[in-house]
Amino acid sequence: MRTSTERQSGTAEPRPGTSPPQSDTSAPRPRRRAGDLPVAMVFLLPAAVGFAVFYLWPALRTAYLSFTDYSLLAPPEWAGLDNYRRLLGDRLFWNALKVTVEYVVVNIGVQTIAALGLAVLMHRLTRSGLIRGVLLLPYLVANVVVALIWYTMLDAQLGIVNQALEWIGLDPVAFFGETSTAIPTIALVNVWRHVGYTALLIFAGLQAIPKTVYEAAATDGASEARMFWRITLPLLRPVLALVLVLTVIGSFQIFDTVAVTTKGGPINATRVIYYYIYEQAFQRFNFGYAAAVCVALFAILAGLALLQLKLLRAGDSDLD
Amino acid sequence: MRRITRLAAVATILPLALAGCGSGDDSGGGSGNAQAPEKTEISYWLWDSNQLPAYQACADAFHAANPEITVKISQFGWADYWTSLTTNLVSGNAPDVFTNHLNYYPEFAGKQQILPLDEFVAADGTKTDVYAPGLADLWVSADGKRYGLPKDFDTVAIFYNKKMLDDAGITEDQMKSLTWNPDDGGTYEKIIARLTVDKNGRRGDEPGFDKKNVKVYGLGLDENNGAGVGQQMWSMYALSTGWQFTDKNPWGTKFRYDDPRFQKTIAWWRGLIDKGYMPSLAIARSGTSVNDGFGAGKYALSTNGSWMINTYYGYDGVEVGTAPTPVGPSGKRATIYNGLADSIYAGTKHKDQAWRWVKYLASADCQKTVGDKAIVFPAIPEALTVAEEKFKAKGIDIGAFTVQIHENTTSLFPITDHASDIGAVMGPAIDAVLSFEAEPSSLTKANDEVNALFQ
Structure with a gap:
């Protein structure tokens, strides 16, 4: 990772590629005493136990189960690579992947741009705590509640949104019911809920950019737009990268909105990967196969996160 | 330092507590029989x-x-x-x-x-x-x-909106003697057409009816996917042709979704969407339930199960009646008996x-x-x-639901193995037909998939 980072940034500006970001503190750090280790272990233990019990062990067990035929109510039987062979030929698995990617593209695309816009507006125009609070409001409502409220509001015949569309002379739209609009609708409902939260994360990143940079730019007569493209975006990159990695992984895990509204339909239009796993495991009792899909999803997400971090050089900042 | 020891204590107890949650219930049954009243x-x-x-x-x-x-x-x-x-x-x-x-x-x-x-x-x-x-x-x-x-x-019956029936000039007696067939829909389709009203007030059986702008659909479409059973969606029609789900019931091992009688029934049913008498699958799935649609006056008729009686009769300002499902080509009515x-x-x-x-x-x-x-x-x-x-x-006559028991026209709920897998195949397959993305004949392929589960 380091080497590629250096290669990418090497031509732009010379900077110490090997020193850690904190290296600008004046005094050299004292070396850690080995005597701190037991105390450090004690501090780490609670988190480590939580990690082992709630993440590591279930993950290992899932990996094991993915090689078994397990119907949940009978003990698992070793099945070798059967589940993975089946996975490759499963039309619905590939459909689930496709549908999920569609969701992520719409969800993350719209959400990131909208959140960035909101954050920059807040940063440049207002410091009002009230506005920040209002932005966060949708995020405070439970996901399932948000989904159900939108589901009712968007109904083709009785929904308030379609009533409004009719008043302005448009035809009603069956947002959740049409195969072509179901995924974008679910994606946008979740944008509505998460955009304020994402905007606040980005806003925090914006506050870390020194004001002096903007003052200097203003003195040089740079326009707001130019400042955004030349100062804000480049200096925000590490924060943006982190936000993207987190939101993309979260977005891939879309489940609740689908579970309370379309339940995978119409046909297979919203059978996203998590819903498919849930169906296989808890409705059809194919726990072994569901575990194999989980492992496949894990591999995809891990690869994606690595790729994003690498491409966006999240590890270092241009502020140094 | 004290804080650290306390933390460490909590940290060591935590896994024990967690382990404690899991066990305890594994020991076998039959402990309560031995002693006297405990x-x-x-x-x-x-x-x-x-x-x-x-x-x-x-x-x-x-x-x-x-x-x-x-x-x-x-x-x-x-x-x-x-x-x-x-x-x-x-x-x-x-x-x-x-x-x-x-x-x-x-x-x-x-x-x-x-x-x-x-x-x-x-x-x-x-x-x-x-x-x-x-x-x-x-x-x-x-x-x-x-x-x-x-x-x-x-059992299943038809719920109707009394006022809409009145406005259409249909009597409640007419509702009790409906006939149906998969070719022209019989008198059942005629009253569904009659009860459908477009934005201009024209009825479904009148010239100039605008099927693209329907205000009240004659028949509602369930928001749920009836999967392979279609209990309150289509089973009462299909079964009235003499069709049965499986080779034998209970414990059949061969499904018959490839039977022309079944496929013609589904073709007729989705034909109602095309004619504008029943909402599209997209509308039915877009947010509210079929019963709430009925309660809001969007549907004149709605087929549903007896467990929904109190819901249907509970809507404010809607006068509700019930009629038995129509008599089919077999000369009998039909309903699933669950x-x-x-x-x-x-x-x-x-x-x-x-x-x-x-x-x-x-x-x-x-x-x-x-x-x-x-x-x-x-x-x-x-x-x-x-x-x-x-x-x-309460003012509710359940005769429409029980008449089929007295006349012995009920069919058992299909009891088979692999019910959830069958649902996972048939649900999307019937969705695809209803949304005109596949032809009713595509259900033959779905049937093969279902029957493969039993091999």
């Missing part, structure tokens, strides 16, 4: 919140008669119910007794999660022929073991107490208590009479 609490689950008061009343009466046993009732919504039940079966914490469904019990029985009741029935000389005909047999598995005692049953029962969890520690509760639930005493609340149809005829009177007192 206070026990048994858990009982059901999914219908409307029925909770009725069963609480049963539980109180049961406790009064058996002071040493307390019944703790928990209620979950339909979807949560099965998920919670499954996860609790897996973790060994399932309720001692629970309401069971024909779609699920073969799976539970096959995996030894529910207890065969034969020993208890034989020991107590419990009568299994006191129920409405056929209901008790539904709970006998392929290997001849009994897994539940009937509590109630349901029965619920109570089953005992195989891992229960209180087998005897659980059995006594199941026996009480299946008794005329408890079923009369349930019938008295007029929510569902009890399985014992004399309790059904109680329910019938109570429904009448």
